[in-house]
Amino acid sequence: MKLIETRNAVGHVLCHDLTRIVPGVTKDAAFRKGHIVTPEDIPVLLSMGKDHLYVWEKTEGVLHEDEAAERLRKLCQNEGMTASPVKEGKIELKAEQTGLFRVDVERLNAINSLDEIMIATIHTNSLVHPGDKLAGTRVIPLVVEEARIQEAERLAGERPLLELLPLQRKTAAIIATGTEVHLGRIQDSFTPILEQKLSRYGISVCSKTTCPDDTAQIVSAIQAARHTGAELILCTGGMSVDPDDLTPGAIREAGARIVSYGAPVLPGAMFLLGYFEDGTPIMGLPGCVMYAKGTVMELILPRVVANVPVTKADLAGMGHGGLCLGCAECHYPICPFGK
Numbered sequence: 001m002k003l004i005e006t007r008n009a010v011g012h013v014l015c016h017d018l019t020r021i022v023p024g025v026t027k028d029a030a031f032r033k034g035h036i037v038t039p040e041d042i043p044v045l046l047s048m049g050k051d052h053l054y055v056w057e058k059t060e061g062v063l064h065e066d067e068a069a070e071r072l073r074k075l076c077q078n079e080g081m082t083a084s085p086v087k088e089g090k091i092e093l094k095a096e097q098t099g100l101f102r103v104d105v106e107r108l109n110a111i112n113s114l115d116e117i118m119i120a121t122i123h124t125n126s127l128v129h130p131g132d133k134l135a136g137t138r139v140i141p142l143v144v145e146e147a148r149i150q151e152a153e154r155l156a157g158e159r160p161l162l163e164l165l166p167l168q169r170k171t172a173a174i175i176a177t178g179t180e181v182h183l184g185r186i187q188d189s190f191t192p193i194l195e196q197k198l199s200r201y202g203i204s205v206c207s208k209t210t211c212p213d214d215t216a217q218i219v220s221a222i223q224a225a226r227h228t229g230a231e232l233i234l235c236t237g238g239m240s241v242d243p244d245d246l247t248p249g250a251i252r253e254a255g256a257r258i259v260s261y262g263a264p265v266l267p268g269a270m271f272l273l274g275y276f277e278d279g280t281p282i283m284g285l286p287g288c289v290m291y292a293k294g295t296v297m298e299l300i301l302p303r304v305v306a307n308v309p310v311t312k313a314d315l316a317g318m319g320h321g322g323l324c325l326g327c328a329e330c331h332y333p334i335c336p337f338g339k
Contacts, residue, residue: 001056001142002057005053010041015033015057015142017032017089018053033064037053063143063144065088068089068139069086069091071152072091072138075153076160076162077093077160078162081093081134081164082094090138091136092136093133093135094132095131097130098129099306100126101124101128102165107161114151115148117140126302168231169281169307170203171206172232173225173232173233174236175209175211176210177218178210179213181210181237190290193289194289197297209225218247218250226280232304233281235247236289251282259311260273267292268286268289272284293332294324322337
């Protein structure tokens with residue numbers, strides 16, 4: 001790459017895109033990498049403030065920004081992702097399917113600690129849909145030493161930094177507990193909302209039942225739900241510490257291994273997660289799931305549905321970022337909650 005005066009650039013090949021900004025109208029490349037400068041281009045280039053231009057001179061051991069971005073892209077891209085054409089030295093990855101997006105944060109941080117290199121992603125463990133942006137790669141200068149990219153490749157290792165896991169659990173059983181609901185004193189307004197939320201994950205409800213505040217009957221309902229073949233069991237109601245709130249104890253008595261009763265998330269502190277021996281997950285959902293858009297369930301459910309085991313340590317780590325700000329207009333998941 002060499003620097004020449006624009007007035008002397010006719011016939012030379014541009015080594016990078018040149019962006020032209022028209023406020024309120026467009027921001028795009030007026031001239032693309034590889035363009036051969038013509039006499040007609042000179043006034044346009046000067047009007048863009050380009051009194052000098054970089055033209056390409058291939059040098060051994062040095063990579064153009066486009067080549068470098070492509071090699072960084074290879075470190076990231078995995079199944080279920082599509083890459084954009086390189087533009088101004090940048091490549092973006094987007095989702096091809098609905099799924100759980102995961103990042104190997106430790107390896108990503110190691111690569112981003114190198115000078116002149118950057119890979120930006122959305123947060124790990126995010127639920128994504130087709131067309132959602134996942135990541136972008138580029139180098140900072142117009143050219144970079146190939147050794148820098150080789151070091152990034154060494155740090156990345158054999159596996160891509162990113163993965164997009166399909167949502168595998170497709171059916172759920174809902175057990176609404178509470179004598180007042182079971183006897184019809186009040187309408188069960190939780191189940192319809194939960195069905196609506198589950199539909200966003202492609203989950204259909206294969207059984208719905210109500211139970212009074214009676215441990216034996218809740219246990220029986222859980223066991224019956226397991227016999228339906230439901231891939232996920234959700235219990236609503238009875239999740240606080242009042243004397244009549246028996247759901248956590250009934251889940252344990254039904255044979256589930258309890259990962260945690262309680263989570264450092266608001267809304268959602270009274271959340272319970274457990275697993276049966278065959279791997280079927282069961283959740284005890286606090287009342288906030290009924291009235292809030294973003295709750296502990298929205299943070300945990302994508303992992304559970306993608307068959308990613310959730311541990312006590314995972315839940316403990318959610319305290320940082322686990323406080324909902326209660327905005328007047330909720331924009332979840334485009335907000336700090338759970339991040």
